[in-house]
Amino acid sequence: MPNEELLRIENLHAWYGESHILHGMELTVREGEVITLLGRNGSGRTTTLKAILGLVGRRTGSIRLHGTEVIDMPTHRIAHVGRLGYCPEERGIFASLNVDENLELPPVLAKGGMSVDEIYRMFPNLKERRASQGSKLSGGEQQMLAIARILRTGATLLLLDEITEGLAPVILKSLGKVIHDLREQGFTIVLVEQNFRFAAPLADRHYVIEHGRVVECIEAAELEAKQEQLNRHLSV
Amino acid sequence: MSMTVVLSQALLGLNVGVFYAMLSLGLAVIFGLLNIINFAHGAMYMLGAFIALIGYSFIERWFGISMEIGFWPSLILAPLLVGALGILIERTMLQRLYKLDHIYGLLLTFGITLILQGLFANYFNVSGTPYPGQPESLSGVVNLGFMYFPTYRLFAIVFSLVVCFATWYFIEHTKLGSRLRAGVENPELTQAFGLNVPLMITLTFGFGCGLAGLAGVLAAPIYSVSPLMGADLIIVVFAVVVIGGMGSIMGAILSGLALGLVEGLTKVIYPPAASTVIFFLMVLVLLFRPAGLFGKEK
């Protein structure tokens, strides 16, 4: 029996004020899968994640999390219903909170999240900086913290937006390992990525987004065969 | 001029300062989270004082029930009632204005102020009604060594300082406080994590108003209770907030205390300037450090 659908998006439209950004997005993620949203700048990948969380001006269509329709739900309830963990594009570390406070900010959504001790074992360099203000962290440290803080909550579906952006190759490598480990542990992950080399070995399926809709859906196994199409879609 | 005179004016100044501090603290907390300049803050202070006065002197006269709500119960009851009114105002009116410029929130709260003032001026003497409910245990004076100081005023100073610093501690050093700070910094992301920011905003507004109500009860035995007591004070408190810097919690407390002291000491040095020295400092701060002494320069 196939795994449960954690996320199903159908005919999703989204607007910022007057600008109509998503034009009928469709995608499905099953428990334990890792998928990517690929596309050029401005294609609407961040907007898709924001629309799931109710952070756009207006949205229509259907978004089901664990089978529950959330299209009309207020933002603060959606994370609880979907057991969602969100890592936003600019990392979203709170400058006025220290590392510990940032880590403990997101409320626990379900049992089974990591303890603070476990998290600091996974990210030892964060532990050394636990009393520093969020604004004093390096880019890599901020990225680790942004992922670490959603692991505490018991979230099972992670929405990660450009987590590789601006990171040095060494850090990229350890981040790749973190995502790989999370996948092994059974987390379900939606990765928005520019860095295809980073995402390719991690994902089960790739959605190519253009002008706010899915134009291609490529399974990991078809990747080689469809490489050329993919390049065409992603080339600038 | 003797040292005793200076010290006693300083203490009296501090007494005024704690009221400035409590009111500017409430304004700073509200401004931080709601981005609204709550002009009705003075009216909430006045309301707190009137709740104490009515509870003590008017229940029997108005309702024929022989009952008297004393100072101590009022100290709890009045902030709760004023806070509840704040919550009602936020939920039914202010919430509709968040998407607009802050001038609209200011105008709305200004209107609420005029309505409340007009309502009370209709039933009470504009020149003030004394509050007779000061508790027996706080009457008289204490000997501080260098001077005798009214016990009640000493109580008001200590009590307000405790309330101010407890509020600061709550916001800066507790988990709930860190959620509030997060809601101020990035409300969207805070909500995306599953925290109910609109509820936090409502409760914060209620808390800020409650703090003003508490200051009103504390002030009732010292100053007489009048419909305009808040209007007179709030203008000075706005100046205090400008000097301290909008949005800084500790800045609001410290500048409130310091400016009370400055005002008290000016009474000794050059009495005619006592009521304007704060505005003079405000002008200087606006010219040389517009974000305020404790505010962050943009």
Ligand SMILES: Nc1ncnc2c1ncn2[C@@H]1O[C@H](COP(=O)(O)OP(=O)(O)OP(=O)(O)O)[C@@H](O)[C@H]1O
């Ligand atoms: N707050 C906003 N208000 C109005 N338009 C916006 C807003 N945010 C994004 N857009 C527009 O929506 C479109 C999609 O943006 P989105 O951020 O989803 O792109 P993206 O695929 O994440 O690309 P990238 O992050 O690489 O720039 C863009 O044309 C952008 O200009």
Ligand SMILES: [Mg+2]
């Ligand atoms: Mg993006």
